[in-house]
Amino acid sequence: MRVTTSTPAPPENSPVDIAHLRHTAAHVLAYAVQDLFPDAKPTIGPAIENGFYYDFDRKEAFTPEDLEQLAARMREIVKADYPMTGRRVSREEAIEAFRDNPYKVEIAREIPEGDPITLYTIGAFTDLCRGGHADSTGAIGALELESVAGAYWRGDSKNPMLQRIYGTAFPTQQELDDYHAFLEEAAKRDHRKLGQELDLFHVDELAGGGLIFWHPKGAVIRGIVEEFIREGLRERGYLPVVTPHVVHEKLYEISGHLENFAQSMFGPIEVEGQRFRVKPMNCPGHILIYKADGRSYRDLPLRYSEFGTVYRFELSGTLHGLTRVRGFTTDDAHLFCTREQLQGEFEQALDEALRLMNAFDFKGFEYFLSTRAERGPTDEIAEAAIRNALESRNLPYAVDEGGGAFYGPKLDINLHDAIGRKWQLGTVQVDFVLPERFDLKYRGADGQDHTPVMIHRALAGSMERFFGVLIEHFGGAFPAWVAPTQAVVVPISEHQLDYAYGVRDRLRARGFRIDTDASNEKLGYKIRHWKTQKVPYILVVGKSELADGTVNVNERGIEEKRTVSVDAFAEELAARIAAKR
């Protein structure tokens, strides 16, 4: 599964099993490394989505020049067309064969009793491997080495760091070329690049990484997303709340956030001997509002919503444009309800998330049920609510074991960006834990106190991440209802400038986002400029338009031009916006 509809899919794989081919390429790489860098110890080297990698333990770093040499040697090995031959051996035999390589020995020791242990050979290189290869190295039609990066042995940061060489391989050169073309197209949609080209946002070195400065055009889009979400909140009976950004640390002690991820929180800030924290999430604040009054079952469900800005200390190496940041605003809401109301409220929250995704034309998302690492007695109820909601909407989902929040399991909605990286957007979470920790109550019809259930939910996830994925989804060519500038009035010469301003002002008076191009340039230049800015409509006005009170409409993506009255254009734009197109 991959990507949204508008993101170009990578080239189709050919009938040869591409994973086998790439796994074979990984062996060829290890063979080349054995020849050129005998001191490097091979560890593991699987095929991955778009290629393969192989991890080596070696003191010195592989340089880009080393990669070139290795690739050249690999091509020789491919050309020699060595057959891939495998044989089954005993565990002792395998350990003996790799006695100089502690990594291979470790693998050989840990293969479960009864599972076959196999060695595979091409030419003068033999590897411990479970198999799954092409018949011979000649099956590789095209290969290249892409990069080298650090990777921990067995993915554990306590283990030594190995050097991972990434590469890719295809049955034919044509397929490799197509793959490059795909990467090039994807790079054009990168929200970091478009953010600069379209003047949407930036990250400032002076302010620090992961902190987003929304420029006017970006902020306009954010406002549109916000307003769309607010519409839904009003319809569903959510109540707005606003909570402080810096609060006493005790709040997070009670919530459990401090013990569960203090390392992801900023602070503490000491004032008059008291310790404060910048809020990393909004839930405890909403809980305090719930707790500020006595609650009755008649009040429930109570739904508090806030575009809550939070700050989390993410490791510098993980920051990524808009999609992984240190300060972000969640379209957050917390629902307090009875156990009986849980299912209905959960499903409603899921429906809202779908409403948002559909409005922005997102497709191809993946649903995950993320279970709690340390299961509690209420998890079964919580997970059932999530499963029932997904199944009642006929949504396919996968289970992410242990991926849930510390207070409960959750439903995550993930989307791919242009390069195929996966990002979590919406999330709906069931929480029996925080109401207990904060001793939340409501008076039931039976006259007794009961503990409410909480649902945490964010539809967009964070405004920043949603924006990042949105930019890539549309490749910066936002539909008219979202576009920061919906139309530009472009006079052919200075003589139509006043008319152009007049058209702009008439359209602005109707609530549209319109600019005028007053630059001293020729028409061709202005057209080119606004096309690269991906503005939905360019309205050219020259002598004849001035005389007739019309505009010449250049619609993005449509070659044909139309000359219509200003009012007719206004109607067309209004209809498009109403239809959210």
Place this chain on the structure above:
RNA sequence: GCUGGCGUAGCUCAGUGGUAGAGCAUCACAUUGGUAAUGUGAAGGCCGUGGGUUCAAUCCCCACCGCCAGCUCCA
């Protein structure tokens, strides 16, 4: 945070142990134009920051900050 790579004008990038260049963008002037770049000129840089080596550092060395690709992490 870890491994590797990279930081030169607003942007994209050249370049050199003797205090810097191009294209685009910006500004001015000329031009008044019909659908993807009109011409001329000007301005713009503590060569990421701080140390060190050197007669001399943008260039060599070290540290820090930031960016990129991964890893780890991701409420």
